[in-house]
Every structure is written in C-alpha cells, then in structure tokens.
Amino acid sequence: MxxxxxxxxxxxxxxxxxxxxxxxxxELGGVTRNAVIGKVHRLGLSNRNDxxxxxxxxxxxxxxxxxPAPEKKAEKKPAAPKPDPAPAAAKPEPAAEKPxxxxxxxxxxxxxxxPIVPAGQPLPPQPSANEISxxxxxxxxxxxxxxxxxxxxELTERTCKWPIGDPATDKFWFxxxxxxxxxxxxxxxxxxAFQPMSSRRDRRR
DNA sequence: CCCTGATTCGC
DNA sequence: GCGAATCAGG
Numbered sequence: 001m002x003x004x005x006x007x008x009x010x011x012x013x014x015x016x017x018x019x020x021x022x023x024x025x026x027e028l029g030g031v032t033r034n035a036v037i038g039k040v041h042r043l044g045l046s047n048r049n050d051x052x053x054x055x056x057x058x059x060x061x062x063x064x065x066x067x068p069a070p071e072k073k074a075e076k077k078p079a080a081p082k083p084d085p086a087p088a089a090a091k092p093e094p095a096a097e098k099p100x101x102x103x104x105x106x107x108x109x110x111x112x113x114x115p116i117v118p119a120g121q122p123l124p125p126q127p128s129a130n131e132i133s134x135x136x137x138x139x140x141x142x143x144x145x146x147x148x149x150x151x152x153x154e155l156t157e158r159t160c161k162w163p164i165g166d167p168a169t170d171k172f173w174f175x176x177x178x179x180x181x182x183x184x185x186x187x188x189x190x191x192x193a194f195q196p197m198s199s200r201r202d203r204r205r
Numbered sequence: 206c207c208c209t210g211a212t213t214c215g216c
Numbered sequence: 217g218c219g220a221a222t223c224a225g226g
Contacts, residue, residue, distance in 0.1 A: 037219090
C-alpha cells in the first residue's frame with residue numbers, strides 16, 4: 001500500500017481527531033502503526049508546533065562553528081534537548097448539562113479533572129465543574145451492569161479499578177473489566193475519569 | 206504484558 | 217520517502 005492522497009487525508013483527519021496510530025493503521029489497512037507514525041512525522045504532524053512564521057532552523061541551529069560529530073552509530077543518548085512549551089488546552093466538545101442525575105457515584109468521585117491553566121491571560125472560562133459526554137455516562141451505566149464485580153484482591157494490572165457500590169457494605173466491588181493500557185480503568189471509566197487524552201507531547205528524550 | 210508515540214537507519 | 221526495529225514511557 002502506498003500513501004495516496006486519500007489515505008494521507010484519512011491519516012491527517014484521524015490524527016487530528018486524536019486517534020492513536022494503531023487505530024489509524026487499522027482503519028487504513030495494509031500499514032502498521034509504525035508506518036503511520038513514520039508518516040505522521042514526515043508530514044510534520046507529530047507536534048502541534050505550527051510555526052507559520054518559521055522557515056529555517058530545524059531545532060539546533062549551529063551558530064557558527066558547531067562540532068559536527070558524524071557519529072555513525074549513535075546508540076544511546078542522541079542528546080536532543082527541546083524546550084517544550086506548555087501545550088494550549090483544547091476543547092474537545094461542549095457536552096450537555098446534567099446527563100444523569102442518579103449517577104453511580106463511586107463514593108469518592110475519582111474525577112481528576114485536568115486544570116491545565118495555559119499561563120496565558122484572562123482565564124475567564126472556569127467551566128462549570130463537570131462536562132462529561134452523555135454517551136460516556138450512559139456507557140458507564142451499561143458497563144457497570146456487566147462488571148466482573150471483582151474484589152480488591154482480584155484486581156490486577158489489567159483490570160478496571162473503578163469502585164462500584166458502597167464500600168461499607170457487601171454490595172461493593174470493582175468493575176474488573178479489562179483496563180486500558182497503562183490506565184487504571186476500563187475504556188468506559190477512563191472516559192468519565194479523564195477528559196483529555198492527547199496532550200502527552202512531553203517526552204524528555 | 207498491554208499499549209502509546211518517537212527515533213533511527215537500511216532500503 | 218518508507219517503515220521495521222528499537223527506544224522510552226504509561
């Protein structure tokens with residue numbers, strides 16, 4: 001498969017939507033996520049540094065006498081310090097108001113909403129606390145019906161640790177569904193626990 | 206172990 | 217330009 005205009009377009013669209021490279025690769029077919037990532041980089045889509053007024057200087061501009069250091073086999077420490085300015089917060093979607101009055105409420109509301117204050121100017125927004133998409137909440141209710149109802153001891157690295165019920169009674173258990181990679185919750189619960197998903201551009205490497 | 210994106214480098 | 221291999225992190 002080659003990168004036709006159409007395929008590139010799909011790539012751009014999905015990447016812009018915050019889709020993962022593997023998801024995009026799956027959608028396109030015939031390519032691996034590596035291929036997608038590679039393409040994304042070549043297209044200059046990886047970082048949101050759309051510096052329109054920038055035409056030269058990739059990153060490290062050798063002022064004058066810069067030690068070339070060919071270094072054919074740079075195994076470790078390529079050394080590429082790049083200042084990463086705070087990413088501007090993006091607003092995924094407006095979301096509705098009070099989608100579910102009788103939400104499950106895991107007793108301690110694990111909703112670590114990300115502040116993300118773009119050291120900028122006014123900061124008037126101050127959105128009204130929660131803004132979870134109705135679908136997400138509906139999904140959660142659905143998911144909790146088919147929770148595996150695991151006990152604390154049954155939880156593993158890959159089980160959703162979203163608590164359900166009242167810890168003070170026997171009517172308490174954990175979701176237990178397959179958790180998302182690296183996350184403590186399953187997909188549905190990740191959806192209500194975390195809003196953003198794509199602002200992870202801070203690699204020190 | 207699962208996943209994510211980032212980077213390198215032979216082709 | 218391409219993408220597998222590898223790396224780094226969650």
